[in-house]
Amino acid sequence: MQNYFQFALAMPEILLLLMACAVLLIDAFCPSAGRRLTFSLSLYSLVVLTVVTLWQWNAGFSGVTFHGLYVVDPLSHFLKLLCYITVFATLVYGRRYADDREMTERGGELYSLTLIALLGQMVMISAGSMLMVYLGVELMSFSLYALIAIRREHGVAIEAAMKYFVLGALASAVLLYGMSMIYGATGELDLARIAWSIKMGEAAHLPLVFGVVFIVAGLAFKMAAAPFHMWTPDVYHGAPTTVTLIIGAAPKFAALVIVLRLLVEGLHGIAFDWQPMLVILSVLSLAVGNITAIAQTNFKRMLAYSTISHMGFVFLGLLSGVVEGHPGVVSKAYGASLFYMISYVLTTLTTFGLILLISRKGFECEEIADLKGLNRRDPILAGVLLVSMFSLTGIPPMVGFYAKLAVLQVLVGAGHVWLAVFAVMMSLVGAFYYLRVVKVAYFDEPDAGVPVIERSPAAHGVMSINGLLVIGLGVLPGGLMALCVHVIESSLFF
Numbered sequence: 001m002q003n004y005f006q007f008a009l010a011m012p013e014i015l016l017l018l019m020a021c022a023v024l025l026i027d028a029f030c031p032s033a034g035r036r037l038t039f040s041l042s043l044y045s046l047v048v049l050t051v052v053t054l055w056q057w058n059a060g061f062s063g064v065t066f067h068g069l070y071v072v073d074p075l076s077h078f079l080k081l082l083c084y085i086t087v088f089a090t091l092v093y094g095r096r097y098a099d100d101r102e103m104t105e106r107g108g109e110l111y112s113l114t115l116i117a118l119l120g121q122m123v124m125i126s127a128g129s130m131l132m133v134y135l136g137v138e139l140m141s142f143s144l145y146a147l148i149a150i151r152r153e154h155g156v157a158i159e160a161a162m163k164y165f166v167l168g169a170l171a172s173a174v175l176l177y178g179m180s181m182i183y184g185a186t187g188e189l190d191l192a193r194i195a196w197s198i199k200m201g202e203a204a205h206l207p208l209v210f211g212v213v214f215i216v217a218g219l220a221f222k223m224a225a226a227p228f229h230m231w232t233p234d235v236y237h238g239a240p241t242t243v244t245l246i247i248g249a250a251p252k253f254a255a256l257v258i259v260l261r262l263l264v265e266g267l268h269g270i271a272f273d274w275q276p277m278l279v280i281l282s283v284l285s286l287a288v289g290n291i292t293a294i295a296q297t298n299f300k301r302m303l304a305y306s307t308i309s310h311m312g313f314v315f316l317g318l319l320s321g322v323v324e325g326h327p328g329v330v331s332k333a334y335g336a337s338l339f340y341m342i343s344y345v346l347t348t349l350t351t352f353g354l355i356l357l358i359s360r361k362g363f364e365c366e367e368i369a370d371l372k373g374l375n376r377r378d379p380i381l382a383g384v385l386l387v388s389m390f391s392l393t394g395i396p397p398m399v400g401f402y403a404k405l406a407v408l409q410v411l412v413g414a415g416h417v418w419l420a421v422f423a424v425m426m427s428l429v430g431a432f433y434y435l436r437v438v439k440v441a442y443f444d445e446p447d448a449g450v451p452v453i454e455r456s457p458a459a460h461g462v463m464s465i466n467g468l469l470v471i472g473l474g475v476l477p478g479g480l481m482a483l484c485v486h487v488i489e490s491s492l493f494f
Helices: 002-009 011-029 033-058 074-100 109-125 130-148 155-186 191-199 205-222 231-238 241-248 250-266 268-294 299-319 329-358 379-393 399-413 417-443 457-475 478-491
Strands: 063-065 070-072
Touching: 002 011, 002 063, 011 033, 011 109, 033 074, 033 109, 070 074, 074 109, 074 241, 074 250, 074 329, 074 457, 074 478, 109 130, 109 241, 109 250, 130 155, 130 241, 130 250, 155 191, 155 205, 155 231, 191 250, 191 268, 205 250, 205 268, 231 241, 231 299, 241 250, 241 299, 241 329, 250 268, 250 299, 250 329, 268 299, 268 417, 299 329, 299 399, 299 417, 329 379, 329 399, 329 457, 329 478, 379 399, 379 417, 379 457, 399 417, 399 457
Parallel strands: none
Antiparallel strands: 063 070
């Protein structure tokens, strides 16, 4: 019975592995035009996973299994659900783009690799040991390497894949080296035991701090934070836009969770050693991301630098979680970071989804100039673009405004007033390039010969829901924020 319960806790991961293999085999033996069968099976798989995870959450399935390697708690349930929804929307947005560029002509690897990357993210989310963290990171990373190079005849995509592979391997090595130093200092791989060893003063402090430096560097790469951001603009630009959205959305949830698992759970006892590192990462990310984005004319590269700046805001919330004499700030700070990440991914889905819907066979919507006159060509998409840019800027009542406000509140409450002022100043810089996109879409005349935007009922329906959520969660953010704080308080130990 105990063995059954152990496997029942990992039921979503087991089902996803079986489904990914089934999708790959069915696609090989029953190919269909446009890979419609493979696409449909992938979406059905995500629906099944959503039902199973919701059932587990409602039934109170939680605990540690496989000898401490795997953790199932409200935080893992919540983040897995968000990953399912994000991948579902990504596949719906990117289907026509992939078919137009013959990315599915030879096979349905796009869908099976996306599911395997999702499996890696789920392993990261439920990791209770440094061993599982590394396993999940590598499983996700290798799938993404292959996805970026899926257009084998496209030189820019191959170059982006090589850059991501080399830098990703280096970052994984740095992360692994940091974990080995943590193991040498504590003699443990289990995150709960590492935390206990530090609390009891049994860990060697000097190698512990050195290990933390390497771990923070590896995590900063996965989060696309400066100065470990070098891969982000080239990969976002070079990868097919469908793959860019696969990289830029759901993996951010998994990266945030391993930051919480490693730093907040396992290494919470030496928070005053890693907090200054997060200060440096946040300041550099805000400055590099916002200032460099001003000079970009390519929309995908601009959004890549925008990503860097938003990761700076996420780190601002994380570094505010440990304050001497303010124990109540902890859960609110980490909850604010989680809320900010949700708002960022939600808006990323709309921006890259717009690029996918506007692009056509023989036409890549990559330059900001390609958005000229979008309001006249498709008012609904232009409205969603307006909402997205306002949210990224932090203009009320969009969800991005409340997300920034929540982070700034916990930052000031933690005594980091100068960081809050700096973040507001960088946000004002970011407003320039976001509002420039709105100006181009609404006030510039469309170029001659721009292809007509074809309406896709499914993709446009998902896009409309996506845009409404950006507004709705900004008008009524209390429920989601309370849920974020609740899953943090009920899952993480300090």
